[in-house]
Amino acid sequence: MSTVMHLNLRVDPTQYIPQIRNVPGYDYIHLIRQPKYLIDPSLFNEKVYFLNEIFSPEEYVKKNDISLLHAHHGQLAVLLLPFKMKTKLPLVTSIRGVDATLAEGRVGYKENMKTLFEKGERFFPVCNYLADRMNSWGCPTEKMRVLYGGVDLNQFTYNPPILGESQNILSVGRLVEKKGHHILMQAFKKIKDKYPKATLTIIGSGVLQEPLKVLATQLNLGDSFRLLSHLPKDQVHKEMSKADLFCAASLEASDGNVEGIPNTIKEAMATGIPVISTTHAGIPELVTHNKEGILVEENNVKQLAEALEFMLENREKWEGFTSEARKKVELKFDQTKQLQQQAQFYDELLGGLK
DSSP states (O other): OEEEEEEOSOBSTTSOHHHHHOOTTEEEEEEESSGGGBOOGGGOOTTEEEGGGOSOHHHHHHHHTEEEEEESSHHHHHHHHHHHHHHTOOEEEEEOSGGGSOGGGOTTHHHHHHHHHHHOSEEEESSHHHHHHHHHHTOOGGGBOOOOOOBOTTSOOOOOOOOSSOOEEEEESOSSGGGOHHHHHHHHHHHHTTOTTOEEEEEOOSTTHHHHHHHHHHTTOGGGEEEEOOOOHHHHHHHHHHOSEEEOOOOOOTTOOOOSOOHHHHHHHHHTOOEEEESOTTHHHHOOBTTTBEEEOTTOHHHHHHHHHHHHHOGGGHHHHHHHHHHHHHHHOBHHHHHHHHHHHHHHHTTTOO
């Protein structure tokens, strides 16, 4: 069994643990830069190591019988390039969103990525949209393999929507600009008077927590709005079970930061919650407008408000949307299938010899 050394941002449940630890036919080394990035100690085991404690890449690779390097963000792959050059191992890079942009003002990043395109063997953008962005930067098409992020369908049981009287709208995602929470809040304000029983719940944490609280006060959303800080998964699932609509108002941030395809939309679709989102980035690869849900232009308060109203007025359409949505997730975004695809990409790169 070949061993892949994965370099990841952090050790926590949100950081692609299955794509590191559950790839069929492959063992793993889970590498992070320093001990401070070990966020969830329950995920620590004898296969977690720290990059800053590796002094001889060649000896480390030989000792652990490593066959392949996999960096889970573009900036981490740049960091691994010296390691790759010393060990002569093939390098795979996952591209997840911000790393296909010049967001966050990282000096020299584009030049470093161009070097990576030359030296790296494979790139796994999480959607075709990001593959196109990478290609426009100069990444050769033949080096790219789109690898969608998968959902563990065992954790998300499909239940047809209940056509009751509640009007609970839910959004889940970090409190950062590209999630578009501020647009959703403004759209909700537009429909609030027509639907006085409607509620909006946003679950997440991040730098915009206080600005969003201020915006809620300015919009006079009152008790109809809740901003919940980051919750454990079981609590998020509980909130999803009470939601009538799921909305992800994703948009390109002012610094150029973009999404790939938010996993929260996949989870809502798997669960049976009708979805409203935007035509941002890779989202149309997941949601076909008026088939698996409703899509509107990003950063468009008026269209989003109209979509919310359309959904609330046409509950008879919900089961059609959600049944198609579940089928789509099962077909293209099932975690088991995506992990098998990842293993096949590894096999291809390693010549099928393990």
